[in-house]
Amino acid sequence: MKPSAYPLEQSLGMNYYATDAKGIGGVLRSSPEDFIVEELPIKFTGTGPYLIVKLTKRSWEHQHAMREITKRLGISPKRLAWGGTKDRNAVTTQYISLYDVTEEDLAKVAIKDITLEPITHHQFSLGLGSLEGNRFTITLRGCEAEDLTARVEAITKDILESGIPNYYGIQRFGALKPVTHRVGLHILRGEYEEAVKMYVGDVFPRESDEVKAARRAFAETGDAKAALHDLPVQLSYERIMLDSLMKQPGDYGRALQAMPPKLLSMFVSAYQSWLFNSALSARCARGVPLEDAAVGEHLIFTNDRIDTVTEKNIATARQHMKRGRCAVAAWMPGATLPVTPGPMEEEMFSLMKTDNVTMQSFADAAAFTGTNFDGAHRKITLHTEIEYSVAGSDVTLMFTLPPGHYATTVCREYMQGSPEQMV
Incomplete structure (x- = not known):
């Protein structure tokens, strides 16, 4: 094993690689098509009040996609459930359950970069873990070409022999702003104001100057109204908190509870x-x-x-x-x-x-x-069979993982580059 040299990985507890072989570098997710995820579903009952739908989406954040689907159907978010959360910068196929929704209802929904295909019915709502696993086809672009095939072979051999540290991947902590666990720590300590101010007010390097300025202003003044005006609409979760603070000034606990319940729980987990x-x-x-x-x-x-x-x-x-x-x-x-x-x-x-x-x-x-x-x-150990192909400076990896395991944990063993290249 060899240590990671990246402070961000170290801050997330991801301190080691399993392989001693030299990494290949490269960039993950040059386009959504470079990260393809296909969910392997459980066996469905074929009858019941839940319509099982195959959902394929491109470049949609998971929670935003689910909210848009329920909005278009005109139903409560509680009537939609899923087995696993999928990445944003990817092309993903997964299964969702819709309570008391007909195929005719579904056929009326048209959303850009989202396909909804009714499959069957099920007696139960899907829940986290209601899947057999995920099949990944991932292409790493612009890898270091010198001895590339030999390096990929060496890393694959090490992985097959010893496995990989079964780390939770960087997206578990927030891809662009990896502070989810720190917000969770504040919630665990009952420090709701600190949790909100961290989530809304912390500045992150890859954000625009506009967003950075709005975050800094909120951190300094706590002015929810001004921040709501200045933060762009795509930062919907920050805006949910700020909207709650405008209506109930100083009630930071309520601002957190205004978040989608599954997202709120993810801070603690x-x-x-x-x-x-x-x-x-x-x-x-x-x-x-x-x-x-x-x-x-x-x-x-x-x-x-x-x-x-x-x-x-x-x-x-x-x-x-x-x-x-x-x-x-x-x-x-x-x-x-x-x-x-x-x-x-x-x-x-x-x-x-x-x-x-x-x-x-x-x-x-x-x-x-x-x-x-x-x-x-x-x-503590992740095992998977890995198929690969090398074309010029690009490497494609194909493997299957159980629920709750992270493809980026596999990719980092090959790349051994900056974690910012994997989000």
Whole structure:
């Protein structure tokens, strides 16, 4: 393993690469067609009150697309659900469920760069995780051409042999403004004013001068009316908060709660993701191989059974891992803790202590956002079979990932470039 040299990755807990091979550089998402995602759906029941629709979109932010669909249908956002959130700068195909919507209703909807195709019906609403996985076809443009094929082969070999640190990717924390986890930290501490001022008032390098000036003015004055006037309409989430502050001055909690519920909950879960990334990097720093287990760590088996590694069973645990029967997993802290903390959990609790966050903080945040934050096990290693092709200075990667795993985590192993090149 070798360390990342990029401060942004380090701030998000993504400190290591699995491969020791030299990266190929390049640029991700030169166009949306360079990042193609195809959702692999679950088996649908074929009957029921939910219309299952195949949604293909180009260059649409996920939440904006969902809001536009419900707006055009004239229905409550609560009647639309999905299995996974998809990238904006991409061409994505996924499945959504619409409650009590007919194919005739759907046929009347026409939205630029969005295709809606009715597929079947289902007895249940889709929810996060209601998919088998995602198939990716990703092209990296302008890679370093010297020994390019040999470098791609070497990286692929390392990935197949050892796997990749299963980091949450940069888009988990906000592609253009990666502060989602820090906003979540303020929510966990009940610091609602600080959360709003960070989300609306922090300035980010890749934004226009107009946006930067509006953010700075709000950070200095707290004038919601002026900021609402100055911020462009495409910054809709900032504007939702500001509109709420205009109507209820000083009520920053209500301004946060004016956000779409799923987006509000993502602030807190992003903090959980940061804890996981940081603990995984700390494990890498200790020199423990991804394909090995340490005493006190937890194993998750193919049937979802959890076991703890001890001095007595570590040899057996390693054999099970070698045969693909289980993998090391860490429990991301939340309002519950069903396992005895091992080395990674202790690392996360140490970070929480520094941040003045407790398990009760997650329970309080759950009440505030209307979403449970009980925590969950996550494998520390990502495994996938990768097909590739090289054409001149362009490299195309094809692979499939389970739900909740990040294609950019695979791409960064190949590119090893600035994270700004991957959003």
